[in-house]
Amino acid sequence: MAATKIEYPLILINFKAYAEASGKKGLQLAKVAEKLSKEYGVTIAVAPQLTDLMFIAQQVDIPVFSQHVDDVSPGSHTGHVTLEAVKDAGAIGTMVNHSERRVRADQIDVVVKRARQLNLVTVVCTNTPEVTAAMAALGPDMVAIEPPELIGTGIPVSKAKPEVVTSSVDLVKKINPNVKVLCGAGITTGDDVAAALRLGTVGVLLASGVVKAKDWEKAILDLIRPILK
Ligand SMILES: O=C(CO)COP(=O)(O)O
Numbered sequence: 362m363a364a365t366k367i368e369y370p371l372i373l374i375n376f377k378a379y380a381e382a383s384g385k386k387g388l389q390l391a392k393v394a395e396k397l398s399k400e401y402g403v404t405i406a407v408a409p410q411l412t413d414l415m416f417i418a419q420q421v422d423i424p425v426f427s428q429h430v431d432d433v434s435p436g437s438h439t440g441h442v443t444l445e446a447v448k449d450a451g452a453i454g455t456m457v458n459h460s461e462r463r464v465r466a467d468q469i470d471v472v473v474k475r476a477r478q479l480n481l482v483t484v485v486c487t488n489t490p491e492v493t494a495a496m497a498a499l500g501p502d503m504v505a506i507e508p509p510e511l512i513g514t515g516i517p518v519s520k521a522k523p524e525v526v527t528s529s530v531d532l533v534k535k536i537n538p539n540v541k542v543l544c545g546a547g548i549t550t551g552d553d554v555a556a557a558l559r560l561g562t563v564g565v566l567l568a569s570g571v572v573k574a575k576d577w578e579k580a581i582l583d584l585i586r587p588i589l590k
Pocket residue numbers: 375459507511512513514515545546547548566567568569570
């Protein structure tokens with residue numbers, strides 16, 4: 362059964378809609394993440410495609426996140442995804458507002474508030490320090506600052522745009538110090554993770570550096586190297 366508690370630092374692997382991490386392959390990747398999480402005592406979470414969420418959450422004991430949810434309650438909302446449904450599927454929480462699945466601020470507000478009532482963890486994705494500050498005011502558990510132009514490039518935000526990370530961390534501290542800050546976009550190595558932690562984040566959100574790696578175990582091991590106790 363998927364884990365129900367998040368400890369930091371956090372490595373959150375977003376499977377996106379990558380064929381490499383879809384269906385049974387998604388479960389294989391989640392199992393590799395689980396193995397290394399248990400072996401090294403590092404929190405590694407996964408965000409599979411929605412169609413694989415329950416299938417994976419039932420078979421791994423690490424945190425599983427939905428990549429998105431809608432701001433609707435259960436009812437006649439064809440094609441929407443409710444917080445209740447992802448909770449029933451075994452998710453510990455959900456991302457929302459990823460740059461590849463943007464929603465309005467009022468919708469994010471509804472999702473964060475309702476998730477709190479349902480004891481679901483929220484990760485609100487943002488693209489600039491100013492938006493990060495605004496989203497921190499809504500009170501999610503985490504914000505994840507990810508400059509869209511770096512996503513998928515292998516150019517790590519923690520090295521290419523450290524000022525974006527530090528100003529996000531500083532603004533969140535001022536506006537809502539309970540909100541934890543992740544950063545993402547181009548993160549692929551342990552050095553990128555170490556840089557992100559040095560900049561004041563409590564972890565990273567990443568995708569292609571792991572999902573598209575030839576050797577998932579080797580890629581994740583490199584990422585968690587700086588966190589090993
Ligand atoms: O969008 C991202 C994580 O949600 C970042 O993607 P990459 O790790 O592929 O740059």
